[in-house]
Amino acid sequence: MTAPEKIPADLVADWHTLHRVFIRPEDEKSRQTLVKYMEQILFGLHDFLNTHVGVTEAIPLATLARSYTDTAINREPEKKLAEVIRDIINEIAPRAVNVASPYFIGHMTSAIPFFMVHLKAIAAALNQNLIKLETSKVLSVLEKQVLAKMHRMIYNREQKFYDCHVQNADTCLGLFTNGGTTANITALWVARNRCFPPTEHFFSVEKDGMPAAMKAHDLERMVVLVSERGHFSLKKAGGLLGIGNKNVIAVDVNENHQIDMAKLTRMVQKLSRRKQTKIAAIVGIAGATETGSIDPLPQMAHLCRTHKIHFHVDAAWGGPVMLSEKYAGLLAGIQEADSVTIDCHKQFYMPMSAGMVYFKDPRALDRIVYHAGYVNRKGSVDLGIKTLEGSREASSLILDSALKIMGSQGYALMIDHGIETARLFAQKIKDRDRFQLITEPVLNILTYRAVPARFRQLLDTTQSESRRQQTDGCLDQINIDLQRIQREVGKSFVSRTRLKHFTGDNHDIVVLRSVIMNPYTDGSILDRILDEQETILDTMDIQDPTFSHNIDIPQGEHQDG
Ligand SMILES: *Cc1c(COP(=O)(O)O)cnc(C)c1O
Numbered sequence: 001m002t003a004p005e006k007i008p009a010d011l012v013a014d015w016h017t018l019h020r021v022f023i024r025p026e027d028e029k030s031r032q033t034l035v036k037y038m039e040q041i042l043f044g045l046h047d048f049l050n051t052h053v054g055v056t057e058a059i060p061l062a063t064l065a066r067s068y069t070d071t072a073i074n075r076e077p078e079k080k081l082a083e084v085i086r087d088i089i090n091e092i093a094p095r096a097v098n099v100a101s102p103y104f105i106g107h108m109t110s111a112i113p114f115f116m117v118h119l120k121a122i123a124a125a126l127n128q129n130l131i132k133l134e135t136s137k138v139l140s141v142l143e144k145q146v147l148a149k150m151h152r153m154i155y156n157r158e159q160k161f162y163d164c165h166v167q168n169a170d171t172c173l174g175l176f177t178n179g180g181t182t183a184n185i186t187a188l189w190v191a192r193n194r195c196f197p198p199t200e201h202f203f204s205v206e207k208d209g210m211p212a213a214m215k216a217h218d219l220e221r222m223v224v225l226v227s228e229r230g231h232f233s234l235k236k237a238g239g240l241l242g243i244g245n246k247n248v249i250a251v252d253v254n255e256n257h258q259i260d261m262a263k264l265t266r267m268v269q270k271l272s273r274r275k276q277t278k279i280a281a282i283v284g285i286a287g288a289t290e291t292g293s294i295d296p297l298p299q300m301a302h303l304c305r306t307h308k309i310h311f312h313v314d315a316a317w318g319g320p321v322m323l324s325e326k327y328a329g330l331l332a333g334i335q336e337a338d339s340v341t342i343d344c345h346k347q348f349y350m351p352m353s354a355g356m357v358y359f360k361d362p363r364a365l366d367r368i369v370y371h372a373g374y375v376n377r378k379g380s381v382d383l384g385i386k387t388l389e390g391s392r393e394a395s396s397l398i399l400d401s402a403l404k405i406m407g408s409q410g411y412a413l414m415i416d417h418g419i420e421t422a423r424l425f426a427q428k429i430k431d432r433d434r435f436q437l438i439t440e441p442v443l444n445i446l447t448y449r450a451v452p453a454r455f456r457q458l459l460d461t462t463q464s465e466s467r468r469q470q471t472d473g474c475l476d477q478i479n480i481d482l483q484r485i486q487r488e489v490g491k492s493f494v495s496r497t498r499l500k501h502f503t504g505d506n507h508d509i510v511v512l513r514s515v516i517m518n519p520y521t522d523g524s525i526l527d528r529i530l531d532e533q534e535t536i537l538d539t540m541d542i543q544d545p546t547f548s549h550n551i552d553i554p555q556g557e558h559q560d561g
Pocket residue numbers: 108178179180181182184231233285287288289314315316317343355
Protein backbone atom coordinates (compact mmCIF):
# COMPACT_ATOMS: atom_id res chain seq x y z
CA MET A 1 0.00 0.00 0.00
CA THR A 2 1.32 3.42 -0.92
CA ALA A 3 0.47 6.25 1.43
CA PRO A 4 -2.46 8.25 0.08
CA GLU A 5 -1.23 11.46 -1.46
CA LYS A 6 -2.56 14.66 -0.03
CA ILE A 7 -5.49 15.62 -2.22
CA PRO A 8 -5.69 19.29 -3.18
CA ALA A 9 -8.88 20.99 -2.02
CA ASP A 10 -10.33 21.38 -5.52
CA LEU A 11 -10.00 17.68 -6.31
CA VAL A 12 -13.31 16.44 -4.98
CA ALA A 13 -16.19 14.71 -6.66
CA ASP A 14 -19.29 16.77 -5.94
CA TRP A 15 -22.27 18.02 -7.92
CA HIS A 16 -20.71 21.37 -8.49
CA THR A 17 -17.65 20.00 -10.30
CA LEU A 18 -19.72 17.35 -12.07
CA HIS A 19 -22.04 19.92 -13.53
CA ARG A 20 -19.12 21.86 -14.86
CA VAL A 21 -17.89 18.79 -16.69
CA PHE A 22 -21.14 18.37 -18.60
CA ILE A 23 -22.11 21.96 -19.30
CA ARG A 24 -20.88 23.68 -22.40
CA PRO A 25 -18.29 26.25 -21.32
CA GLU A 26 -19.91 29.63 -21.71
CA ASP A 27 -17.28 31.99 -20.41
CA GLU A 28 -14.14 32.83 -22.28
CA LYS A 29 -11.84 31.44 -19.62
CA SER A 30 -13.20 27.90 -19.59
CA ARG A 31 -13.27 27.85 -23.38
CA GLN A 32 -9.65 28.78 -23.47
CA THR A 33 -8.87 26.04 -21.02
CA LEU A 34 -10.51 23.43 -23.22
CA VAL A 35 -8.73 24.67 -26.33
CA LYS A 36 -5.46 24.64 -24.43
CA TYR A 37 -5.98 20.97 -23.60
CA MET A 38 -6.61 20.17 -27.25
CA GLU A 39 -3.37 21.93 -28.12
CA GLN A 40 -1.59 19.82 -25.59
CA ILE A 41 -2.94 16.68 -27.23
CA LEU A 42 -2.21 17.74 -30.78
CA PHE A 43 1.20 19.29 -30.25
CA GLY A 44 2.38 17.54 -27.10
CA LEU A 45 1.90 14.20 -28.81
CA HIS A 46 3.11 15.49 -32.13
CA ASP A 47 6.33 16.79 -30.59
CA PHE A 48 6.77 13.46 -28.97
CA LEU A 49 6.38 11.68 -32.27
CA ASN A 50 8.84 14.04 -33.91
CA THR A 51 11.55 13.91 -31.28
CA HIS A 52 11.35 10.16 -30.77
CA VAL A 53 12.25 9.01 -34.25
CA GLY A 54 12.59 5.52 -32.88
CA VAL A 55 9.84 3.13 -32.05
CA THR A 56 9.70 2.76 -28.28
CA GLU A 57 11.67 3.27 -25.07
CA ALA A 58 14.05 0.40 -24.32
CA ILE A 59 12.37 -0.66 -21.09
CA PRO A 60 11.45 -4.29 -20.46
CA LEU A 61 7.77 -5.15 -20.27
CA ALA A 62 8.26 -6.90 -16.92
CA THR A 63 9.59 -3.67 -15.41
CA LEU A 64 6.62 -1.78 -16.78
CA ALA A 65 4.21 -4.37 -15.46
CA ARG A 66 5.50 -3.80 -11.92
CA SER A 67 4.31 -0.18 -12.11
CA TYR A 68 0.80 -1.24 -13.06
CA THR A 69 -0.35 -3.45 -10.22
CA ASP A 70 -2.51 -1.18 -8.07
CA THR A 71 -6.10 -2.39 -8.45
CA ALA A 72 -8.02 0.04 -6.26
CA ILE A 73 -10.26 2.76 -7.68
CA ASN A 74 -9.80 6.02 -5.82
CA ARG A 75 -12.88 7.37 -4.13
CA GLU A 76 -11.92 10.98 -4.78
CA PRO A 77 -10.47 12.36 -8.03
CA GLU A 78 -6.70 12.05 -8.25
CA LYS A 79 -5.89 14.40 -11.06
CA LYS A 80 -7.21 17.15 -13.22
CA LEU A 81 -7.57 16.73 -16.95
CA ALA A 82 -4.48 18.82 -17.65
CA GLU A 83 -2.44 16.58 -15.41
CA VAL A 84 -3.85 13.39 -16.89
CA ILE A 85 -3.00 14.59 -20.39
CA ARG A 86 0.48 15.62 -19.32
CA ASP A 87 1.09 12.22 -17.70
CA ILE A 88 -0.08 10.41 -20.80
CA ILE A 89 2.21 12.47 -22.97
CA ASN A 90 5.19 12.11 -20.66
CA GLU A 91 4.80 8.61 -19.30
CA ILE A 92 2.54 6.57 -21.54
CA ALA A 93 3.40 7.80 -25.02
CA PRO A 94 7.18 7.13 -24.86
CA ARG A 95 6.54 3.60 -23.61
CA ALA A 96 3.80 2.89 -26.06
CA VAL A 97 4.84 2.07 -29.59
CA ASN A 98 5.45 4.90 -32.00
CA VAL A 99 3.63 3.26 -34.86
CA ALA A 100 3.95 6.55 -36.75
CA SER A 101 7.71 6.14 -37.03
CA PRO A 102 8.94 5.48 -40.57
CA TYR A 103 11.27 2.93 -38.93
CA PHE A 104 8.25 0.94 -37.80
CA ILE A 105 7.83 -1.38 -40.76
CA GLY A 106 6.68 -4.55 -39.08
CA HIS A 107 2.91 -4.39 -38.81
CA MET A 108 -0.21 -3.20 -40.52
CA THR A 109 -0.63 -0.33 -38.07
CA SER A 110 1.12 2.91 -38.96
CA ALA A 111 1.15 6.66 -39.14
CA ILE A 112 -2.19 8.23 -39.95
CA PRO A 113 -2.80 11.54 -41.68
CA PHE A 114 -3.04 14.29 -39.12
CA PHE A 115 -6.63 15.22 -39.97
CA MET A 116 -7.76 11.79 -38.76
CA VAL A 117 -7.29 13.00 -35.20
CA HIS A 118 -9.70 15.85 -35.87
CA LEU A 119 -12.21 13.59 -37.55
CA LYS A 120 -12.03 11.11 -34.68
CA ALA A 121 -12.59 13.97 -32.24
CA ILE A 122 -15.65 15.04 -34.22
CA ALA A 123 -17.05 11.50 -34.11
CA ALA A 124 -16.56 11.53 -30.35
CA ALA A 125 -18.02 15.02 -29.93
CA LEU A 126 -21.14 14.15 -31.91
CA ASN A 127 -21.31 10.75 -30.23
CA GLN A 128 -23.82 9.34 -32.67
CA ASN A 129 -24.86 5.73 -32.37
CA LEU A 130 -25.45 4.11 -35.74
CA ILE A 131 -27.43 1.27 -34.26
CA LYS A 132 -30.61 3.21 -34.97
CA LEU A 133 -31.97 6.33 -36.65
CA GLU A 134 -33.11 7.79 -33.36
CA THR A 135 -29.48 8.28 -32.34
CA SER A 136 -27.95 9.06 -35.71
CA LYS A 137 -30.49 10.40 -38.26
CA VAL A 138 -28.44 11.96 -41.07
CA LEU A 139 -25.44 9.82 -40.16
CA SER A 140 -27.46 6.73 -41.09
CA VAL A 141 -28.20 8.01 -44.58
CA LEU A 142 -24.65 9.26 -44.96
CA GLU A 143 -23.45 5.80 -44.00
CA LYS A 144 -25.61 4.24 -46.69
CA GLN A 145 -24.10 6.63 -49.20
CA VAL A 146 -20.53 5.76 -48.18
CA LEU A 147 -21.35 2.06 -48.33
CA ALA A 148 -22.66 2.55 -51.87
CA LYS A 149 -19.47 4.40 -52.87
CA MET A 150 -17.32 1.52 -51.64
CA HIS A 151 -19.64 -1.06 -53.19
CA ARG A 152 -19.22 0.77 -56.46
CA MET A 153 -15.44 0.73 -56.07
CA ILE A 154 -15.60 -3.06 -55.74
CA TYR A 155 -18.48 -4.13 -57.96
CA ASN A 156 -18.91 -1.17 -60.31
CA ARG A 157 -22.54 -1.97 -61.06
CA GLU A 158 -24.62 0.24 -63.33
CA GLN A 159 -25.91 3.66 -62.23
CA LYS A 160 -29.47 2.34 -62.06
CA PHE A 161 -28.38 -0.21 -59.46
CA TYR A 162 -26.94 2.43 -57.15
CA ASP A 163 -29.86 4.80 -57.69
CA CYS A 164 -32.11 1.97 -56.56
CA HIS A 165 -30.11 0.91 -53.51
CA VAL A 166 -28.16 3.86 -52.20
CA GLN A 167 -30.97 4.96 -49.86
CA ASN A 168 -33.18 1.90 -50.06
CA ALA A 169 -34.40 1.02 -46.58
CA ASP A 170 -35.06 -2.61 -47.50
CA THR A 171 -31.69 -3.44 -48.96
CA CYS A 172 -28.14 -3.21 -47.75
CA LEU A 173 -24.91 -3.06 -49.76
CA GLY A 174 -22.58 -3.57 -46.83
CA LEU A 175 -21.80 -2.78 -43.22
CA PHE A 176 -19.31 -0.96 -41.10
CA THR A 177 -17.83 -3.21 -38.43
CA ASN A 178 -15.30 -3.09 -35.68
CA GLY A 179 -12.59 -4.46 -37.97
CA GLY A 180 -11.69 -7.20 -40.39
CA THR A 181 -12.40 -9.94 -37.88
CA THR A 182 -16.05 -8.97 -37.42
CA ALA A 183 -16.34 -8.35 -41.15
CA ASN A 184 -15.11 -11.88 -41.93
CA ILE A 185 -17.37 -13.37 -39.27
CA THR A 186 -20.35 -11.51 -40.72
CA ALA A 187 -19.59 -12.70 -44.24
CA LEU A 188 -19.32 -16.32 -43.14
CA TRP A 189 -22.43 -15.93 -40.98
CA VAL A 190 -24.38 -14.94 -44.08
CA ALA A 191 -22.75 -17.73 -46.10
CA ARG A 192 -23.61 -20.32 -43.47
CA ASN A 193 -27.25 -19.23 -43.21
CA ARG A 194 -27.59 -19.33 -46.97
CA CYS A 195 -26.96 -23.09 -46.80
CA PHE A 196 -30.08 -23.64 -44.71
CA PRO A 197 -33.24 -22.52 -46.51
CA PRO A 198 -36.48 -23.28 -44.65
CA THR A 199 -38.10 -26.70 -45.03
CA GLU A 200 -41.43 -28.03 -43.87
CA HIS A 201 -40.29 -28.58 -40.29
CA PHE A 202 -37.45 -26.13 -40.10
CA PHE A 203 -37.55 -22.34 -40.02
CA SER A 204 -33.95 -21.08 -39.94
CA VAL A 205 -30.58 -21.83 -38.41
CA GLU A 206 -30.77 -18.56 -36.51
CA LYS A 207 -33.96 -19.68 -34.82
CA ASP A 208 -33.53 -23.43 -34.56
CA GLY A 209 -29.77 -23.72 -34.13
CA MET A 210 -27.13 -25.76 -35.91
CA PRO A 211 -28.15 -29.27 -34.85
CA ALA A 212 -31.71 -28.74 -36.18
CA ALA A 213 -30.40 -27.08 -39.34
CA MET A 214 -27.98 -29.90 -40.07
CA LYS A 215 -30.67 -32.48 -39.44
CA ALA A 216 -33.26 -30.71 -41.60
CA HIS A 217 -30.78 -30.62 -44.48
CA ASP A 218 -29.39 -34.08 -43.88
CA LEU A 219 -25.88 -32.77 -43.28
CA GLU A 220 -23.15 -34.01 -40.99
CA ARG A 221 -20.43 -31.57 -41.73
CA MET A 222 -20.00 -28.05 -42.99
CA VAL A 223 -16.63 -26.71 -44.20
CA VAL A 224 -14.99 -23.49 -45.28
CA LEU A 225 -11.98 -23.61 -47.59
CA VAL A 226 -9.19 -21.06 -47.49
CA SER A 227 -5.49 -21.22 -48.20
CA GLU A 228 -3.06 -21.81 -45.37
CA ARG A 229 -2.28 -18.07 -45.52
CA GLY A 230 -5.85 -17.35 -44.30
CA HIS A 231 -6.25 -14.96 -41.39
CA PHE A 232 -7.06 -16.57 -38.05
CA SER A 233 -10.30 -14.60 -37.80
CA LEU A 234 -11.73 -17.19 -40.20
CA LYS A 235 -11.00 -19.89 -37.65
CA LYS A 236 -12.82 -17.83 -35.02
CA ALA A 237 -15.78 -17.62 -37.38
CA GLY A 238 -15.73 -21.40 -37.72
CA GLY A 239 -15.85 -21.76 -33.96
CA LEU A 240 -18.52 -19.13 -33.36
CA LEU A 241 -20.80 -20.26 -36.15
CA GLY A 242 -20.90 -23.85 -34.96
CA ILE A 243 -19.07 -25.05 -38.06
CA GLY A 244 -16.06 -26.04 -35.99
CA ASN A 245 -12.74 -24.41 -36.63
CA LYS A 246 -11.14 -27.68 -37.71
CA ASN A 247 -13.60 -27.51 -40.60
CA VAL A 248 -12.06 -24.26 -41.75
CA ILE A 249 -9.71 -26.22 -43.96
CA ALA A 250 -6.31 -24.83 -44.92
CA VAL A 251 -5.59 -25.56 -48.57
CA ASP A 252 -1.93 -25.73 -49.64
CA VAL A 253 -0.36 -22.76 -51.39
CA ASN A 254 1.92 -22.66 -54.40
CA GLU A 255 5.40 -21.13 -54.35
CA ASN A 256 3.90 -17.65 -54.57
CA HIS A 257 1.82 -18.31 -51.46
CA GLN A 258 -1.38 -18.30 -53.50
CA ILE A 259 -3.96 -21.02 -53.03
CA ASP A 260 -3.07 -24.08 -55.11
CA MET A 261 -5.94 -24.13 -57.64
CA ALA A 262 -5.42 -27.75 -58.66
CA LYS A 263 -5.62 -28.90 -55.04
CA LEU A 264 -8.57 -26.64 -54.29
CA THR A 265 -10.45 -27.95 -57.31
CA ARG A 266 -9.79 -31.57 -56.37
CA MET A 267 -10.86 -30.89 -52.82
CA VAL A 268 -14.10 -29.25 -53.93
CA GLN A 269 -14.87 -32.15 -56.26
CA LYS A 270 -14.20 -34.68 -53.54
CA LEU A 271 -16.24 -32.86 -50.90
CA SER A 272 -19.11 -32.22 -53.30
CA ARG A 273 -19.48 -35.95 -53.88
CA ARG A 274 -20.12 -36.47 -50.19
CA LYS A 275 -23.84 -36.04 -49.76
CA GLN A 276 -23.68 -35.06 -46.10
CA THR A 277 -20.92 -32.48 -46.39
CA LYS A 278 -21.60 -28.92 -47.42
CA ILE A 279 -19.02 -26.29 -48.44
CA ALA A 280 -20.35 -23.11 -46.84
CA ALA A 281 -17.79 -20.82 -48.46
CA ILE A 282 -14.48 -20.56 -50.24
CA VAL A 283 -12.35 -17.63 -49.15
CA GLY A 284 -9.92 -15.90 -51.48
CA ILE A 285 -7.28 -13.65 -49.95
CA ALA A 286 -6.45 -10.29 -51.50
CA GLY A 287 -3.36 -9.35 -49.58
CA ALA A 288 -2.38 -12.12 -47.18
CA THR A 289 -1.46 -10.84 -43.74
CA GLU A 290 1.95 -12.51 -43.72
CA THR A 291 3.08 -12.23 -47.33
CA GLY A 292 0.72 -9.80 -49.06
CA SER A 293 0.04 -12.43 -51.71
CA ILE A 294 -3.19 -12.39 -53.70
CA ASP A 295 -5.07 -15.55 -54.58
CA PRO A 296 -6.14 -16.23 -58.19
CA LEU A 297 -9.53 -14.61 -57.67
CA PRO A 298 -10.99 -15.12 -61.20
CA GLN A 299 -10.34 -18.88 -61.12
CA MET A 300 -11.70 -19.16 -57.59
CA ALA A 301 -14.81 -17.22 -58.59
CA HIS A 302 -15.31 -19.56 -61.53
CA LEU A 303 -14.99 -22.64 -59.33
CA CYS A 304 -17.48 -21.19 -56.84
CA ARG A 305 -19.96 -20.37 -59.58
CA THR A 306 -19.74 -23.87 -61.00
CA HIS A 307 -20.44 -25.45 -57.63
CA LYS A 308 -22.79 -22.73 -56.32
CA ILE A 309 -20.56 -21.95 -53.35
CA HIS A 310 -20.41 -18.59 -51.55
CA PHE A 311 -17.22 -16.81 -52.59
CA HIS A 312 -15.80 -14.49 -49.95
CA VAL A 313 -12.75 -12.32 -50.58
CA ASP A 314 -10.75 -11.22 -47.56
CA ALA A 315 -9.34 -7.92 -48.79
CA ALA A 316 -8.94 -6.52 -45.27
CA TRP A 317 -5.45 -5.45 -46.27
CA GLY A 318 -5.50 -5.18 -50.05
CA GLY A 319 -8.93 -3.59 -50.64
CA PRO A 320 -7.80 0.03 -51.04
CA VAL A 321 -5.39 -1.05 -53.80
CA MET A 322 -8.50 -0.78 -55.99
CA LEU A 323 -8.07 3.01 -55.79
CA SER A 324 -4.68 2.84 -57.51
CA GLU A 325 -4.94 3.13 -61.27
CA LYS A 326 -1.54 1.52 -61.53
CA TYR A 327 -2.15 -1.54 -59.35
CA ALA A 328 -5.93 -2.08 -59.23
CA GLY A 329 -5.44 -4.86 -61.77
CA LEU A 330 -3.82 -6.98 -59.07
CA LEU A 331 -7.27 -7.43 -57.52
CA ALA A 332 -9.01 -8.41 -60.76
CA GLY A 333 -11.83 -10.83 -60.07
CA ILE A 334 -12.82 -9.30 -56.75
CA GLN A 335 -16.01 -7.99 -58.39
CA GLU A 336 -17.19 -11.59 -58.68
CA ALA A 337 -17.10 -12.17 -54.91
CA ASP A 338 -20.35 -12.65 -53.04
CA SER A 339 -18.82 -10.78 -50.14
CA VAL A 340 -15.69 -8.70 -49.53
CA THR A 341 -13.95 -7.62 -46.33
CA ILE A 342 -11.98 -4.35 -46.24
CA ASP A 343 -10.42 -2.75 -43.18
CA CYS A 344 -10.56 1.01 -42.61
CA HIS A 345 -7.76 1.06 -40.03
CA LYS A 346 -5.27 -0.48 -42.42
CA GLN A 347 -4.78 0.97 -45.89
CA PHE A 348 -7.50 3.57 -45.51
CA TYR A 349 -5.23 4.98 -42.81
CA MET A 350 -8.05 5.49 -40.32
CA PRO A 351 -7.48 5.37 -36.56
CA MET A 352 -8.43 2.20 -34.66
CA SER A 353 -10.79 0.56 -35.13
CA ALA A 354 -13.07 0.12 -38.12
CA GLY A 355 -13.70 -2.35 -40.90
CA MET A 356 -16.29 -3.05 -43.55
CA VAL A 357 -17.93 -5.95 -45.33
CA TYR A 358 -19.73 -5.73 -48.68
CA PHE A 359 -22.20 -8.01 -50.41
CA LYS A 360 -22.81 -8.31 -54.11
CA ASP A 361 -26.47 -9.12 -53.48
CA PRO A 362 -28.24 -6.23 -51.70
CA ARG A 363 -30.57 -8.81 -50.13
CA ALA A 364 -27.82 -11.06 -48.74
CA LEU A 365 -27.95 -9.51 -45.29
CA ASP A 366 -31.62 -10.41 -44.91
CA ARG A 367 -30.29 -13.74 -43.67
CA ILE A 368 -29.03 -12.18 -40.46
CA VAL A 369 -31.77 -9.63 -39.70
CA TYR A 370 -32.51 -9.11 -36.04
CA HIS A 371 -35.25 -6.99 -34.50
CA ALA A 372 -35.85 -5.76 -30.99
CA GLY A 373 -38.87 -4.17 -29.40
CA TYR A 374 -37.31 -0.90 -28.37
CA VAL A 375 -35.10 -0.34 -31.40
CA ASN A 376 -34.80 -1.81 -34.83
CA ARG A 377 -38.49 -2.63 -35.09
CA LYS A 378 -39.68 -4.50 -38.16
CA GLY A 379 -39.76 -2.32 -41.25
CA SER A 380 -37.33 0.17 -39.74
CA VAL A 381 -34.34 1.51 -41.60
CA ASP A 382 -32.17 1.22 -38.50
CA LEU A 383 -28.75 -0.02 -39.58
CA GLY A 384 -28.42 -2.09 -36.41
CA ILE A 385 -30.84 -4.76 -37.65
CA LYS A 386 -28.16 -6.33 -39.83
CA THR A 387 -24.97 -5.91 -37.83
CA LEU A 388 -23.18 -8.24 -35.45
CA GLU A 389 -22.29 -5.26 -33.31
CA GLY A 390 -24.86 -3.28 -31.39
CA SER A 391 -23.86 0.29 -30.59
CA ARG A 392 -21.42 1.62 -33.11
CA GLU A 393 -19.62 4.91 -33.76
CA ALA A 394 -19.79 6.93 -36.98
CA SER A 395 -16.74 5.42 -38.69
CA SER A 396 -18.49 6.07 -41.98
CA LEU A 397 -18.28 9.81 -41.33
CA ILE A 398 -14.53 9.54 -40.87
CA LEU A 399 -14.05 7.48 -44.03
CA ASP A 400 -16.29 9.75 -46.08
CA SER A 401 -14.45 12.86 -44.87
CA ALA A 402 -11.08 11.23 -45.50
CA LEU A 403 -12.08 10.31 -49.05
CA LYS A 404 -13.10 13.93 -49.60
CA ILE A 405 -9.85 15.27 -48.21
CA MET A 406 -7.59 12.77 -49.99
CA GLY A 407 -9.47 11.97 -53.18
CA SER A 408 -8.95 8.51 -54.59
CA GLN A 409 -5.70 9.83 -56.04
CA GLY A 410 -4.36 10.69 -52.59
CA TYR A 411 -4.87 7.11 -51.49
CA ALA A 412 -3.47 5.85 -54.78
CA LEU A 413 -0.24 7.75 -54.17
CA MET A 414 0.20 6.09 -50.78
CA ILE A 415 -0.62 2.64 -52.18
CA ASP A 416 1.82 3.11 -55.05
CA HIS A 417 4.52 4.37 -52.70
CA GLY A 418 4.10 1.33 -50.46
CA ILE A 419 4.32 -1.16 -53.31
CA GLU A 420 7.25 0.55 -54.98
CA THR A 421 9.19 1.06 -51.76
CA ALA A 422 8.69 -2.62 -50.92
CA ARG A 423 10.18 -3.51 -54.32
CA LEU A 424 13.11 -1.24 -53.59
CA PHE A 425 13.54 -2.94 -50.22
CA ALA A 426 13.49 -6.36 -51.89
CA GLN A 427 16.34 -5.23 -54.15
CA LYS A 428 18.33 -3.92 -51.19
CA ILE A 429 17.92 -7.26 -49.43
CA LYS A 430 19.09 -9.13 -52.50
CA ASP A 431 22.08 -6.82 -52.80
CA ARG A 432 23.33 -7.67 -49.32
CA ASP A 433 24.89 -11.08 -48.99
CA ARG A 434 23.90 -11.54 -45.36
CA PHE A 435 20.20 -11.51 -46.17
CA GLN A 436 17.94 -13.71 -48.20
CA LEU A 437 14.66 -12.53 -49.69
CA ILE A 438 12.00 -15.16 -49.00
CA THR A 439 8.87 -13.70 -50.59
CA GLU A 440 8.86 -11.02 -53.27
CA PRO A 441 6.43 -8.18 -52.56
CA VAL A 442 3.25 -8.41 -54.64
CA LEU A 443 1.81 -5.57 -52.60
CA ASN A 444 3.78 -3.73 -49.91
CA ILE A 445 4.66 -6.75 -47.77
CA LEU A 446 7.76 -8.89 -48.08
CA THR A 447 9.59 -11.48 -46.00
CA TYR A 448 13.29 -12.18 -45.72
CA ARG A 449 15.78 -13.58 -43.28
CA ALA A 450 19.32 -13.05 -42.13
CA VAL A 451 21.74 -15.66 -43.40
CA PRO A 452 25.29 -15.11 -42.10
CA ALA A 453 28.00 -15.97 -44.61
CA ARG A 454 28.86 -19.46 -43.38
CA PHE A 455 25.24 -20.46 -43.41
CA ARG A 456 24.84 -19.19 -46.92
CA GLN A 457 27.60 -21.50 -48.04
CA LEU A 458 25.89 -24.36 -46.28
CA LEU A 459 22.56 -23.58 -47.92
CA ASP A 460 24.15 -23.29 -51.33
CA THR A 461 26.03 -26.55 -51.17
CA THR A 462 24.01 -28.86 -48.94
CA GLN A 463 22.28 -31.64 -50.78
CA SER A 464 20.96 -33.56 -47.81
CA GLU A 465 17.49 -32.71 -46.62
CA SER A 466 18.25 -33.34 -42.97
CA ARG A 467 21.35 -31.15 -43.13
CA ARG A 468 19.33 -28.40 -44.73
CA GLN A 469 16.72 -28.65 -42.01
CA GLN A 470 19.40 -28.45 -39.39
CA THR A 471 20.87 -25.34 -40.97
CA ASP A 472 17.43 -23.77 -41.20
CA GLY A 473 16.92 -24.61 -37.54
CA CYS A 474 20.01 -22.60 -36.61
CA LEU A 475 18.93 -19.77 -38.87
CA ASP A 476 15.51 -19.79 -37.20
CA GLN A 477 17.11 -19.13 -33.84
CA ILE A 478 19.36 -16.41 -35.24
CA ASN A 479 16.41 -14.63 -36.81
CA ILE A 480 14.28 -14.97 -33.69
CA ASP A 481 17.05 -13.37 -31.63
CA LEU A 482 17.79 -10.73 -34.22
CA GLN A 483 14.16 -9.65 -34.35
CA ARG A 484 13.85 -9.64 -30.57
CA ILE A 485 17.02 -7.60 -30.01
CA GLN A 486 16.03 -5.04 -32.60
CA ARG A 487 12.58 -4.72 -31.06
CA GLU A 488 13.99 -4.35 -27.56
CA VAL A 489 16.53 -1.70 -28.59
CA GLY A 490 13.50 0.18 -29.90
CA LYS A 491 14.98 2.14 -32.78
CA SER A 492 13.25 0.26 -35.56
CA PHE A 493 10.89 -2.64 -35.93
CA VAL A 494 10.21 -5.52 -38.28
CA SER A 495 7.99 -8.43 -37.29
CA ARG A 496 8.54 -12.12 -37.72
CA THR A 497 6.52 -15.18 -38.64
CA ARG A 498 6.94 -18.78 -39.82
CA LEU A 499 6.46 -19.64 -43.46
CA LYS A 500 6.70 -22.68 -45.63
CA HIS A 501 10.03 -22.59 -47.46
CA PHE A 502 9.75 -24.00 -50.94
CA THR A 503 12.89 -26.07 -51.12
CA GLY A 504 13.08 -29.84 -50.87
CA ASP A 505 10.53 -30.96 -48.30
CA ASN A 506 8.97 -27.51 -47.85
CA HIS A 507 9.48 -27.27 -44.09
CA ASP A 508 8.64 -24.07 -42.19
CA ILE A 509 11.27 -21.45 -41.53
CA VAL A 510 11.36 -18.29 -39.44
CA VAL A 511 11.23 -15.14 -41.54
CA LEU A 512 11.34 -11.41 -40.87
CA ARG A 513 8.28 -9.62 -42.15
CA SER A 514 8.09 -6.08 -43.36
CA VAL A 515 4.99 -4.05 -44.14
CA ILE A 516 5.66 -0.73 -45.83
CA MET A 517 2.86 1.78 -45.57
CA ASN A 518 4.38 4.88 -43.98
CA PRO A 519 4.81 7.55 -46.67
CA TYR A 520 8.04 8.63 -44.96
CA THR A 521 9.68 5.23 -45.16
CA ASP A 522 12.22 5.53 -47.95
CA GLY A 523 15.34 3.86 -49.28
CA SER A 524 17.74 5.48 -46.82
CA ILE A 525 15.63 4.46 -43.84
CA LEU A 526 15.45 0.89 -45.15
CA ASP A 527 19.24 0.90 -45.50
CA ARG A 528 19.59 2.00 -41.90
CA ILE A 529 17.25 -0.74 -40.72
CA LEU A 530 19.34 -3.35 -42.55
CA ASP A 531 22.54 -1.74 -41.22
CA GLU A 532 21.21 -2.04 -37.70
CA GLN A 533 20.40 -5.69 -38.27
CA GLU A 534 23.90 -6.34 -39.57
CA THR A 535 25.35 -4.66 -36.50
CA ILE A 536 23.19 -6.81 -34.25
CA LEU A 537 24.28 -9.91 -36.17
CA ASP A 538 27.91 -8.99 -35.53
CA THR A 539 27.39 -8.78 -31.79
CA MET A 540 25.36 -11.99 -31.75
CA ASP A 541 28.04 -14.01 -33.48
CA ILE A 542 30.60 -12.96 -30.91
CA GLN A 543 28.54 -13.11 -27.76
CA ASP A 544 26.09 -15.91 -28.02
CA PRO A 545 27.68 -19.31 -27.36
CA THR A 546 24.73 -21.26 -28.71
CA PHE A 547 25.48 -19.82 -32.12
CA SER A 548 29.21 -20.38 -32.00
CA HIS A 549 28.53 -24.09 -31.93
CA ASN A 550 26.57 -23.90 -35.11
CA ILE A 551 28.80 -21.41 -36.79
CA ASP A 552 31.83 -23.57 -36.06
CA ILE A 553 30.56 -26.48 -38.09
CA PRO A 554 33.85 -27.69 -39.59
CA GLN A 555 34.22 -26.83 -43.23
CA GLY A 556 33.42 -29.81 -45.40
CA GLU A 557 31.13 -31.52 -42.91
CA HIS A 558 28.13 -30.12 -44.68
CA GLN A 559 29.14 -31.89 -47.87
CA ASP A 560 27.97 -35.28 -46.71
CA GLY A 561 24.75 -37.04 -47.64
C1 LIG B 1 -5.92 -7.67 -40.49
C2 LIG B 1 -6.59 -8.74 -41.24
C3 LIG B 1 -7.77 -9.32 -40.76
C4 LIG B 1 -8.35 -8.99 -39.40
O1 LIG B 1 -8.71 -7.69 -39.28
P1 LIG B 1 -8.79 -6.96 -37.84
O2 LIG B 1 -9.16 -5.58 -38.25
O3 LIG B 1 -7.46 -7.07 -37.22
O4 LIG B 1 -9.85 -7.64 -37.07
C5 LIG B 1 -8.37 -10.28 -41.54
N1 LIG B 1 -7.84 -10.64 -42.72
C6 LIG B 1 -6.70 -10.11 -43.20
C7 LIG B 1 -6.19 -10.56 -44.52
C8 LIG B 1 -6.05 -9.14 -42.47
O5 LIG B 1 -4.90 -8.62 -42.95
